[in-house]
Amino acid sequence: MDMPKPNPTILARKSQLLDRLASFLPREALIHDPAETRAYECDGLTAYKCPPLAVVLPASTAEVSETLKICNDMGVPVVPRGAGTSLAGGALPTEDSVIIGVARMNEVLETDYDNRFIRVQTGRTNLSVTGAVEEEGFFYAPDPSSQLACAISGNIAMNSGGAHCLKYGVTTNNLMGVTMVLMDGTVTEIGGAHLDAEGLDLLGLICGSEGQLGIVTEATLRILHKPEGARPVLIGYDSSEVAGQCVSDIIKAGVLPVAIEFMDRPCIRATEAFAGAGYPDCEALLIVEVEGSDAEIDEQLETIMDIARKHDPVELRQSSSDDESKRIWLGRKSAFGAMGKINDYMCLDGTIPVNELPYVLKRIGEMSKEYGLDVANVFHAGDGNMHPLILFDANKEGDLELCEDLGADILRLCVEVGGCLTGEHGVGIEKRDLMLHQYDPPDLEIQMAVKDVFDPKWLLNPAKVFPLASSDTRRIAAE
Amino acid sequence: MKALAPTSEAELAEMVASASEPLRVMGSGTRPIGVPVNGQPLTTSGLSGVNLYEPGALTLVVQSGTPVEDVRKTLAKEGQRLAFEPMDHRGLLGTTGEPTIGGVFAANVSGPRRIQAGAARDFLLGVRFVDGQGQVTRNGGRVMKNVTGYDLVKLMAGSFGTLGVMTELALKVLPASHQTATITLSGLDDTTAVAALSRALGSPFEITGAAHRQTEDGPQTCLRIEGFEKSVAYRAGQLQTLLADLGTAEIETDPDANATLWQDIRDVACFHDGPGDVWRLSVKPSDAPGIKAQVDGAEALYDWGGGLVWLRVPQDTQADTIRATVNAAGGHATLIRGNRAGGVFQPLSPPIAALQDGLRARFDPRGILNPGLMGRAA
Ligand SMILES: Cc1cc2nc3c(=O)[nH]c(=O)nc-3n(C[C@H](O)[C@H](O)[C@@H](O)COP(=O)(O)OP(=O)(O)OC[C@H]3O[C@@H](n4cnc5c(N)ncnc54)[C@H](O)[C@@H]3O)c2cc1C
Ligand SMILES: Cc1cc2nc3c(=O)[nH]c(=O)nc-3n(C[C@H](O)[C@H](O)[C@H](O)COP(=O)(O)OP(=O)(O)OC[C@H]3O[C@@H](n4cnc5c(N)ncnc54)[C@H](O)[C@@H]3O)c2cc1C
Numbered sequence: 027m028d029m030p031k032p033n034p035t036i037l038a039r040k041s042q043l044l045d046r047l048a049s050f051l052p053r054e055a056l057i058h059d060p061a062e063t064r065a066y067e068c069d070g071l072t073a074y075k076c077p078p079l080a081v082v083l084p085a086s087t088a089e090v091s092e093t094l095k096i097c098n099d100m101g102v103p104v105v106p107r108g109a110g111t112s113l114a115g116g117a118l119p120t121e122d123s124v125i126i127g128v129a130r131m132n133e134v135l136e137t138d139y140d141n142r143f144i145r146v147q148t149g150r151t152n153l154s155v156t157g158a159v160e161e162e163g164f165f166y167a168p169d170p171s172s173q174l175a176c177a178i179s180g181n182i183a184m185n186s187g188g189a190h191c192l193k194y195g196v197t198t199n200n201l202m203g204v205t206m207v208l209m210d211g212t213v214t215e216i217g218g219a220h221l222d223a224e225g226l227d228l229l230g231l232i233c234g235s236e237g238q239l240g241i242v243t244e245a246t247l248r249i250l251h252k253p254e255g256a257r258p259v260l261i262g263y264d265s266s267e268v269a270g271q272c273v274s275d276i277i278k279a280g281v282l283p284v285a286i287e288f289m290d291r292p293c294i295r296a297t298e299a300f301a302g303a304g305y306p307d308c309e310a311l312l313i314v315e316v317e318g319s320d321a322e323i324d325e326q327l328e329t330i331m332d333i334a335r336k337h338d339p340v341e342l343r344q345s346s347s348d349d350e351s352k353r354i355w356l357g358r359k360s361a362f363g364a365m366g367k368i369n370d371y372m373c374l375d376g377t378i379p380v381n382e383l384p385y386v387l388k389r390i391g392e393m394s395k396e397y398g399l400d401v402a403n404v405f406h407a408g409d410g411n412m413h414p415l416i417l418f419d420a421n422k423e424g425d426l427e428l429c430e431d432l433g434a435d436i437l438r439l440c441v442e443v444g445g446c447l448t449g450e451h452g453v454g455i456e457k458r459d460l461m462l463h464q465y466d467p468p469d470l471e472i473q474m475a476v477k478d479v480f481d482p483k484w485l486l487n488p489a490k491v492f493p494l495a496s497s498d499t500r501r502i503a504a505e
Numbered sequence: 506m507k508a509l510a511p512t513s514e515a516e517l518a519e520m521v522a523s524a525s526e527p528l529r530v531m532g533s534g535t536r537p538i539g540v541p542v543n544g545q546p547l548t549t550s551g552l553s554g555v556n557l558y559e560p561g562a563l564t565l566v567v568q569s570g571t572p573v574e575d576v577r578k579t580l581a582k583e584g585q586r587l588a589f590e591p592m593d594h595r596g597l598l599g600t601t602g603e604p605t606i607g608g609v610f611a612a613n614v615s616g617p618r619r620i621q622a623g624a625a626r627d628f629l630l631g632v633r634f635v636d637g638q639g640q641v642t643r644n645g646g647r648v649m650k651n652v653t654g655y656d657l658v659k660l661m662a663g664s665f666g667t668l669g670v671m672t673e674l675a676l677k678v679l680p681a682s683h684q685t686a687t688i689t690l691s692g693l694d695d696t697t698a699v700a701a702l703s704r705a706l707g708s709p710f711e712i713t714g715a716a717h718r719q720t721e722d723g724p725q726t727c728l729r730i731e732g733f734e735k736s737v738a739y740r741a742g743q744l745q746t747l748l749a750d751l752g753t754a755e756i757e758t759d760p761d762a763n764a765t766l767w768q769d770i771r772d773v774a775c776f777h778d779g780p781g782d783v784w785r786l787s788v789k790p791s792d793a794p795g796i797k798a799q800v801d802g803a804e805a806l807y808d809w810g811g812g813l814v815w816l817r818v819p820q821d822t823q824a825d826t827i828r829a830t831v832n833a834a835g836g837h838a839t840l841i842r843g844n845r846a847g848g849v850f851q852p853l854s855p856p857i858a859a860l861q862d863g864l865r866a867r868f869d870p871r872g873i874l875n876p877g878l879m880g881r882a883a
Contacts, residue, residue, distance in 0.1 A: 140703040141789050141812075163709075185652045196650065198659065199627050214856045219789040221812050222613065222624055224837035224851040225879065226668075226861050230626060230659020234652045251709045274561035280584065280680035281733075318711075319743075322736040329733075377648040380562040409649035410562070449650035457653070464653055465643070472642050472868070473655045479863035491654060 032122035069117040078119035095211035106237035108177030114454025148179035167194035185234030192408035203246035239480040253317035262308040262341030269310035270383035286408035293402040300364030303357030376440030377449035411449035508546035522639025530666030532608030569607030588679040590616030613663030616771040617714040626662035634669035637869025647675040682731035695794035699811035715810040782843025786814040788836030
């Protein structure tokens with residue numbers, strides 16, 4: 027993975043920079059000891075590492091603003107960071123950059139049940155947002171699997187989603203307002219506790235911009251009352267095509283499940299060996315969950331099971347107790363861990379139109395044979411967000427490169443059938459160089475023009491999202 | 506002036522590239538928004554038709570000049586709909602013409618179901634557009650989840666033709682519901698009504714419409730629920746119980762009566778006839794009754810549980826009067842009908858205005874797309 031060479035002028039001025047930062051930051055908020063900055067050398071994509079020049083952990087929007095002013099003034103690149111769980115290298119630092127991490131900013135600023143929102147500092151973890159309102163029966167809907175650890179800041183930057191986003195949408199559909207600090211230190215307020223912000227939809231633009239337009243320090247989030255109950259059904263088929271058809275038919279019938287999850291045989295076998303959830307050994311397995319009161323759940327599941335039966339399932343198991351529900355979800359929830367137990371793997375994140383599911387699964391199977399690397403599939407079928415897991419041996423010479431090539435081929439396939447390179451993990455550095463497969467140069471040009479407006483010197487989260495060759499002239503001009 | 510009416514994206518691109526004067530971007534071409542744009546009209550009416558419809562994937566790809574009515578009919582054949590329920594402004598503004606799907610998204614027009622389903626912008630998956638230089642660009646795609654690069658799709662939604670002329674839109678559609686019921690409480694004052702709507706929206710009973718309006722029979726506070734038959738009956742009963750201390754709620758399940766009721770709310774039918782300026786306020790629901798009370802002679806229709814307030818005020822009420830009350834509470838006000846001298850859109854804070862101007866200057870460096878609209882000086 028190519029990264030731009032560190033700027034020697036910045037490295038040479040390190041002590042001056044540290045002095046300026048230390049002049050207003052409390053001791054514990056500034057980290058520059060190489061032994062300590064190492065903790066920040068990568069995010070969840072651990073294949074690439076580089077310790078930053080320094081790490082700043084501010085306690086307030088004012089401190090973020092002050093830090094940015096100094097970095098902007100001295101031309102120092104800044105990498106925003108939440109909890110560091112990104113899987114795309116979105117929070118990977120460079121040698122000449124300062125990380126600004128919002129982890130210490132984790133307060134709840136306001137909860138308003140009448141108007142159904144919560145305002146938090148963005149270092150707060152996703153799950154603890156729900157934690158703050160669940161006593162009153164409310165929850166925050168977007169639920170990435172990393173929700174115990176990941177921060178709202180990272181969720182906003184990556185526009186994260188989770189298993190329940192089929193019904194509740196992803197971050198952008200649940201975000202009402204932010205406080206964001208621009209690279210020059212200007213503090214902006216966008217949106218708020220009202221729906222539909224005024225002017226151009228800057229909120230929609232910021233969500234998913236991967237920390238390249240500003241540092242988000244506070245967020246107003248929509249909260250919802252929890253449903254009365256939820257219950258899954260497990261459906262097994264001996265063909266992926268049939269399972270794909272079943273997904274499509276369920277969606278067309280007008281039931282709106284909260285989740286439709288899909289696992290293929292390699293994945294089912296691995297999780298069975300690991301978690302023993304009692305899954306059938308079949309080609310494709312669906313977990314469909316619906317919500318509501320008991321009677322409502324019965325009514326929806328009846329419809330779903332009728333549809334499932336028409337396709338001749340090898341297994342059809344409706345949960346009849348909380349315990350059974352947990353068991354049905356157990357395998358799905360431990361899928362990634364199970365795969366990790368038997369192999370090194372690389373997790374992809376492409377999205378495809380749901381009706382292309384059978385074809386894409388077939389092609390992935392063929393490509394897997396061509397490359398001689400196994401691929402297991404587990405994904406959010408309701409919205410076509412696939413997570414093919416490519417199994418490889420990290421200790422074997424050349425296997426990682428082979429794996430990366432296969433990964434790129436699979437993502438290109440997703441784009442070919444009308445899908446996209448990333449559904450929820452983001453581009454980061456990981457998919458940066460594939461961007462030209464989805465977008466033509468003018469499409470990228472106008473996206474980069476947006477960055478010009480927010481961050482004219484191109485200092486925020488450098489070398490992410492756009493292919494280096496495409497952003498070259500801008501980055502060099504800015505130096 | 507005769508309108509430019511390209512029949513293909515390439516032709517449109519060519520027209521924009523060679524334009525030497527400002528363009529007034531339009532859908533159907535009969536309805537100026539905001540301060541009228543002084544420029545050569547350019548209509549997308551020649552760009553019409555469905556390019557791709559996959560009911561099983563809940564996606565529809567259409568050209569921007571397609572009449573909303575055509576989209577509605579196409580979807581209805583498969584039992585689907587535009588879940589964000591775009592309003593029809595013709596009655597309120599006394600205009601004629603055929604609203605286009607491009608105009609709906611360019612203005613981010615969402616109706617009552619916005620509180621549960623989301624706004625128009627939440628259903629736009631991808632766009633193709635021609636920017637102010639005549640360059641064709643695309644963003645997003647036709648899948649539900651996509652975080653590949655910046656989300657310019659959201660930016661284009663609600664940009665009122667100031668950043669580019671959209672040519673093709675990929676939409677997420679949803680199945681129509683099987684059954685609808687409306688639970689109505691009568692005689693509540695505004696504050697009690699908004700509190701009742703909040704209580705209902707804070708329940709697990711999935712409300713898809715929450716409005717408070719004045720009728721000849723007095724005030725009505727209405728809650729809509731949709732879904733399968735048994736579920737609708739169950740939730741209607743639960744809501745009746747939840748609100749029992751405020752009176753006995755009537756339950757309406759007749760499909761036609763429900764359709765009319767919510768269409769009237771969606772299209773602000775109560776303000777169609779008679780004089781007066783009409784403002785559209787986006788505020789925190791609990792602030793809504795207080796804001797209305799501060800404007801002399803104001804009548805209100807509350808939608809979105811109180812978060813969307815339609816105010817009818819005596820003709821030529823100062824824009825500043827309305828804006829001051831909204832500003833104090835947080836939120837914004839747009840003039841929909843009336844004298845535009847005081848400005849149509851909410852003035853933005855200086856840093857936000859600077860970002861907005863910066864974006865417009867990048868997308869449209871010559872300043873020819875709807876100049877003067879959305880706050881920027883012509
Ligand atoms: C805040 C607000 C204010 C409104 N004010 C008015 C009003 O004063 N008068 C009125 O008649 N309606 C108004 N509307 C209604 C809205 O314009 C209609 O709902 C819309 O459907 C009209 O469709 P149309 O095809 O006639 O669009 P038009 O009325 O022709 O255009 C609507 C807006 O969208 C832009 N536009 C249209 N098509 C495209 C495209 N393909 N690409 C880019 N931009 C495009 C236009 O430049 C214009 O700014 C308003 C809506 C909102 C949300
Ligand atoms: C086991 C596991 C499961 C996962 N499951 C899911 C899943 O189901 N769905 C999903 O969507 N993702 C998932 N992820 C990916 C990851 O958790 C999400 O992308 C998450 O939102 C990242 O949050 P973070 O706080 O860790 O951000 P970080 O990794 O710290 O940063 C991510 C990006 O956000 C930017 N950023 C951080 N803070 C700010 C800020 N204050 N202002 C501006 N930009 C900022 C960073 O620069 C970087 O580009 C998973 C990750 C793991 C490890």
